[in-house]
Amino acid sequence: MSELIKQACEHWRYVAPLLSKPTNEDDYDSLVEALDELLGLVGDDEDHPLAGLASRAGDMIEAYDELRRPLPKAGGVEVLRYLMMERGLRQGDLPEVATQSVVSELLAGKRQLNVRHIRALSDRFSVPGDVFLKDVERKGPRMRPSHVT
Numbered sequence: 001m002s003e004l005i006k007q008a009c010e011h012w013r014y015v016a017p018l019l020s021k022p023t024n025e026d027d028y029d030s031l032v033e034a035l036d037e038l039l040g041l042v043g044d045d046e047d048h049p050l051a052g053l054a055s056r057a058g059d060m061i062e063a064y065d066e067l068r069r070p071l072p073k074a075g076g077v078e079v080l081r082y083l084m085m086e087r088g089l090r091q092g093d094l095p096e097v098a099t100q101s102v103v104s105e106l107l108a109g110k111r112q113l114n115v116r117h118i119r120a121l122s123d124r125f126s127v128p129g130d131v132f133l134k135d136v137e138r139k140g141p142r143m144r145p146s147h148v149t
Contacts, residue, residue, distance in 0.1 A: 018057060022064045031057055031064075076113045076132035077106060083125050096120050 001009075008015075022028035038054040045051065074082070084090070091107065092100040097120040105111040113121075113132055122129040 018053060021060050028061070028064050028068075031061055035061060076118070077109065079127075079131050080113075080121060081107060083121075083127075087125075094120075094124065096124060 017027075017030060018034055020027070022031050035054060035057040038050055038057060042048040042051050042054050084094075091103040094103050097103060097117055098106070102111065106113060106117070118129045118132045121127075121132055
């Protein structure tokens with residue numbers, strides 16, 4: 001047996017949970033906690049010895065989320081409402097998006113999401129900005145290709 005395999009066998013019970021796909025919420029929560037700790041150690045250092053492990057854990061968490069926690073197929077305001085509910089947030093908990101009163105107007109349909117709101121929401125919730133675009137009306141004339149008359 002090679003030295004590498006020998007060391008892997010000796011430490012596997014400690015490493016295996018970090019390399020195993022979560023199959024339930026407890027596994028998921030444990031992996032999220034481990035990733036938080038890994039990211040605290042790795043920081044922005046892509047050459048850190050644990051950077052690959054952090055990346056792999058993040059990929060497994062993302063796959064679990066996509067499978068078990070898909071974003072609803074809804075308009076931007078509905079997506080915002082869902083994300084706020086899922087995370088236990090109130091209107092005043094999104095100062096990077098807008099003031100509490102503006103968030104209230106967005107949720108009530110009195111205002112539409114604008115590009116700044118969408119960028120801030122995308123950053124805040126780590127989701128693609130296009131999930132918030134369904135409610136945004138296109139303004140101005142639609143451009144036609146030059147070959148269409």
